[in-house]
Amino acid sequence: MTKDGTTIIVGAGLAGLTAALELLDTGERIVLVDRDSPEAVGGLARLSFGGLFFANTPLQARHKITDSADAAFADWCRFGELTEGAEDALPRAWAQAYCADSAGLYHWLTGLGQKFMPVPLWVERDGNTVPRWHVCWGTGDGLVRTILRALEAHPGRDRLTIRYGIRVDGLSTSGGAVTGITGEDEATGTPVALDAARVVIATGGINGVDALIREHWHKDWQPAPPVILTGAHQYGDGTMHRAAAGAGAQVHRLDRNWNYAGGIHHWNPTKPNHGLSTVPARSALWVNGQGARIMPPMVSGFDTRDLFTQLCRQPAGYGWQVMNRKIALKELAVSGAEMNPAVRDHKMLSFAAQILFGNRWLYDTLTQNCVDVVVADDLPSLVNKMNALSVGGVEMREDTLRAALSAWDAEIAKGNGSSDPQMQALTTLRQWKADKLRLTRGVKVLDPKAGPLVAIRTFPIARKSLGGIVTDLASRVLTPQGDAIPGLYAVGEAAGFGGGNMNGIRGLEGTFLGGALYTARRLGAAAREGA
Ligand SMILES: Cc1cc2nc3c(=O)[nH]c(=O)nc-3n(C[C@H](O)[C@H](O)[C@H](O)COP(=O)(O)OP(=O)(O)OC[C@H]3O[C@@H](n4cnc5c(N)ncnc54)[C@H](O)[C@@H]3O)c2cc1C
Incomplete structure (x- = not known):
């Protein structure tokens, strides 16, 4: 040169x-x-x-x-x-x-x-x-x-x-x-x-085009699920x-590829299959399309690839994070600048208020706009709404979901005495102050006082080409x-x-x-x- x-x-x-x-x-x-x-x-x-x-x-x-x-x-x-x-x-x-x-x-x-x-x-x-x-x-x-x-x-x-x-x-x-x-x-x-x-x-990478994503789909994630969202650049071809x-x-x-399990549809898409990546609420229960808890429990923040692999193995390759409003306000986030305007626009006070009192802006934005987010006052209504969004004929069963949520709530009630791996993960997370601030404690999902119930349908979302x-x-x-x-x-x-x-x-x-x-x-x- x-x-x-x-x-x-x-x-x-x-x-x-x-x-x-x-x-x-x-x-x-x-x-x-x-x-x-x-x-x-x-x-x-x-x-x-x-x-x-x-x-x-x-x-x-x-x-x-x-x-x-x-x-x-x-x-x-x-x-x-x-x-x-x-x-x-x-x-x-x-x-x-x-x-x-x-x-x-x-x-x-x-x-x-x-x-x-x-x-x-x-x-x-x-x-x-x-x-x-x-x-x-x-x-x-x-x-x-x-x-x-x-x-x-x-x-x-x-x-x-x-x-x-x-x-x-x-x-x-x-x-x-x-x-x-x-x-x-x-x-x-x-x-x-x-x-x-x-x-x-x-x-940039190659994850902007569905055909290319599928062509290079890793063997660990086969068969490729019917719905794969993307957060990558549309010109990543x-x-x-x-x-x-x-x-x-x-x-x-x-x-x-570095992909995520918490993908939801963008409500103002600017590219085909445009998705956003949720940072899932850690106290939510992640279940498959039939309502069974995904095991081992899916908790974000430990091994993103592992979560992604697990989601791909569920019926029709998707799942639901089930929580309530109180948990969502405190713990739910979405990756990226667009869904974090307080940080993007240097609004320290708003950001601090969101951490301390919950992110109402995000909750309202998601519940009012996103097709994958359903809200209901009781479980039968929630299940009806979830079934209206089922993929590949997978049926959400109310009894299965109720049993999974009740069992999880029982673990939450045990607190630190629980040997449930998700509870142990929450204990580990609390040891770092920044995570502790963003976790609820003792909030049961089916507690009506913490409601309404919220369920978020999540899909695999393709992102970074490694x-x-x-x-x-x-x-x-x-x-x-x-x-x-x-x-x-x-x-x-x-x-x-x-x-x-x-x-x-x-x-x-x-x-x-x-x-x-x-x-x-x-x-x-x-x-x-x-x-
Ligand atoms: C929502 C979101 C959150 C993220 N958060 C993080 C994070 O917190 N931390 C982190 O490390 N990473 C994060 N990433 C990933 C990170 O942003 C990207 O990996 C990184 O920015 C890639 O930069 P790049 O310049 O290599 O490629 P790109 O940003 O993809 O830029 C490539 C450019 O090339 C242009 N281009 C493509 N093809 C052509 C062509 N044929 N001719 C001419 N121009 C072309 C495109 O228009 C584009 O402007 C995130 C990504 C997303 C989408």
């Missing part, structure tokens, strides 16, 4: 924007192209909750959390099932580098003006041995604004051109090197061909993964033989967040936004050194 060459970055999500910010430091001219509109700049990060995985930060220290890069890396490899074999050498190298540099990433962001919520959260507890999820104040929307502000303030800003509405669908090559891109201006149908000394693929493969890249592990285009630690795209393809780079979700699968089979959460930033930072560091 020569200093006076042009770099084309395909995709203006968090990874593409950060790559642009980093590469401006090298003195290059940069053309950033995206299929989407200017309002959608920032891609999925804009919609995200903004939780980032960092180890050994001042925020952790403030809460007396002892952590280290080594501890984080050990948790990461165990949870992601990254082996010490050659097949995982690159993902492990990326994971190790990420853990070593994550505190630096935190400082870099705070240096750019990004603020974080006052307490790190403890997600994926079967993986994370300490709380590491640092939530951006302003959600992912705030994070994108931070990067955009830095871009606008960069002294080399006039070397960056951003073009929206351009679909890139091919790579030009010459003598084994990538020399540019081809595509189309989607508004006019005009073909676009641009030459470049370097092309960076930052087009694998076009640039295929283009990279066509240029000789290794693209792998597309069946490794696999992707294989890259080295400079974000150069590699062939299956391990050679770098001259002129071709990949960052963010397109690159499996680094190395083609930095997380392995599971992610510790926050490693996706983190991976988008980190892969771009590695690209920038290598470019500054002339790679």
